[in-house]
Amino acid sequence: MAYQRVFAIVLDSVGIGEAPDAAAFDDVGPDTLGHVGEFYQGKLALPNLAKLGLGNIRADRPIAGVAPAVNALGAFGKMQEVSAGKDSMDGHWEMMGLPVKQPLSTFPEGFPKALIDKIAAFSGRDVIVNRPYSGTDVIHDYGEEQMRTGALIVYTSGDSVLQIAAHEDVISVAELYRICEYARSLVNGPEWTIGRIIARPYVGPDKDHFTRTANRHDFSLEPTGPTDLDRLNKAGLDVIGIGKINDIFSGHGITRGYHNESNMDGMDHVDEVMASDFHGFCFTNLVDFDAMYGHRRNPKGFGQALMDFDQRLGRVLANLKDDDLLLITADHGNDPGFRGTDHTREFVPLLAYSPAMAKPNQTLGIRSTFADLGATILDNFSVDGAANGTSFLAQLSTNTHEVTK
Numbered sequence: 201m202a203y204q205r206v207f208a209i210v211l212d213s214v215g216i217g218e219a220p221d222a223a224a225f226d227d228v229g230p231d232t233l234g235h236v237g238e239f240y241q242g243k244l245a246l247p248n249l250a251k252l253g254l255g256n257i258r259a260d261r262p263i264a265g266v267a268p269a270v271n272a273l274g275a276f277g278k279m280q281e282v283s284a285g286k287d288s289m290d291g292h293w294e295m296m297g298l299p300v301k302q303p304l305s306t307f308p309e310g311f312p313k314a315l316i317d318k319i320a321a322f323s324g325r326d327v328i329v330n331r332p333y334s335g336t337d338v339i340h341d342y343g344e345e346q347m348r349t350g351a352l353i354v355y356t357s358g359d360s361v362l363q364i365a366a367h368e369d370v371i372s373v374a375e376l377y378r379i380c381e382y383a384r385s386l387v388n389g390p391e392w393t394i395g396r397i398i399a400r401p402y403v404g405p406d407k408d409h410f411t412r413t414a415n416r417h418d419f420s421l422e423p424t425g426p427t428d429l430d431r432l433n434k435a436g437l438d439v440i441g442i443g444k445i446n447d448i449f450s451g452h453g454i455t456r457g458y459h460n461e462s463n464m465d466g467m468d469h470v471d472e473v474m475a476s477d478f479h480g481f482c483f484t485n486l487v488d489f490d491a492m493y494g495h496r497r498n499p500k501g502f503g504q505a506l507m508d509f510d511q512r513l514g515r516v517l518a519n520l521k522d523d524d525l526l527l528i529t530a531d532h533g534n535d536p537g538f539r540g541t542d543h544t545r546e547f548v549p550l551l552a553y554s555p556a557m558a559k560p561n562q563t564l565g566i567r568s569t570f571a572d573l574g575a576t577i578l579d580n581f582s583v584d585g586a587a588n589g590t591s592f593l594a595q596l597s598t599n600t601h602e603v604t605k
């Protein structure tokens with residue numbers, strides 16, 4: 201066995217340039233990291249990510265401010281998504297060996313009346329909006345009406361999501377969750393198959409001061425088959441989820457989960473888990489890049505969040521033990537320089553590092569599916585059943601004990 205503990209951190213929506221199939225998603229030219237770098241005009245300071253090799257991933261098209269390292273400490277590459285969608289669920293399931301091949305239902309014209317009527321009847325409340333909308337704009341534009349009438353704000357996006365927003369003082373979080381659970385029960389196929397129902401509670405006195413709370417909760421479709429998390433769990437390994445991970449996999453295969461209030465809170469959890477004794481896999485999602493800056497098309501905030509993460513990464517690097525492996529990647533793009541407010545079909549970066557890595561500064565190339573990540577983790581723990589992915593563990597072997605496989 202190579203590594204005792206594997207940590208994967210998903211920087212939600214931190215894409216690294218247009219994927220080959222981007223045109224099929226009507227996404228021509230997105231480049232999340234590239235455009236954030238351009239916005240900062242060389243002042244995007246990501247020293248720790250750069251040290252690992254972030255700037256080496258595409259040396260031909262540098263990310264402004266992120267110079268290629270002469271001797272990168274890590275192994276670096278990028279991964280292409282094969283799933284039909286570009287949402288968090290598709291990305292994370294694919295990383296864990298379960299690409300989403302059948303496109304899930306999306307509703308660019310709003311949800312069908314039959315579905316909305318059921319939600320209204322169950323909740324005893326009216327439904328308003330029912331079309332694609334930005335989640336912060338929708339509470340600005342309809343939040344006061346929602347407070348007055350007690351209606352449910354139902355909206356969607358380019359993703360397979362049904363989101364329900366309600367003021368916490370008007371509809372309790374517990375009631376909102378019950379309504380979302382009911383909605384979940386209606387859309388598990390075959391007629392409608394929706395990736396996520398998302399509860400979007402908000403607070404504040406009036407439209408100029410409404411803010412969404414950390415009581416957001418995602419009710420995901422149950423994984424349609426076993427994932428690498430289940431495989432690791434069955435083999436008796438610890439599987440720890442930090443942030444949205446527990447929601448994305450509906451808890452399947454996860455032995456311990458932490459809810460994040462923010463990226464920094466998520467990194468506190470990473471520190472806490474690193475200081476604990478476990479044997480297995482710790483899977484972290486940091487969602488602020490996506491929810492607070494990508495969908496809001498805010499390159500300044502996006503860059504600042506990257507710099508804040510980079511600083512915390514310094515601590516993680518200092519605390520990593522010789523038999524720990526760190527993997528950093530993303531689940532899709534969300535280019536704050538792109539039109540609209542939706543995710544963007546992009547490659548995602550891949551960085552791998554351990555203090556004991558025998559040959560750093562190696563390229564992992566362009567991986568043809570995110571599933572290579574999970575396949576590598578299974579390979580590390582000698583767990584069988586890797587589906588749809590190819591391990592790159594051999595390139596991450598250590599000085600101290602050879603990776604045999």
Ligand SMILES: O=P(O)(O)O[C@H]1O[C@H](CO)[C@@H](O)[C@H]1O
Nearest residue numbers: 334335336356357359361495
């Ligand atoms: O605009 P908000 O409510 O942040 O919604 C966004 O959040 C969803 C989940 O990431 C995306 O599908 C997009 O709709």
Ligand SMILES: [Mn+2]
Nearest residue numbers: 212213288531
């Ligand atoms: Mn995501």
Ligand SMILES: [Mn+2]
Nearest residue numbers: 490491495543
């Ligand atoms: Mn998103």
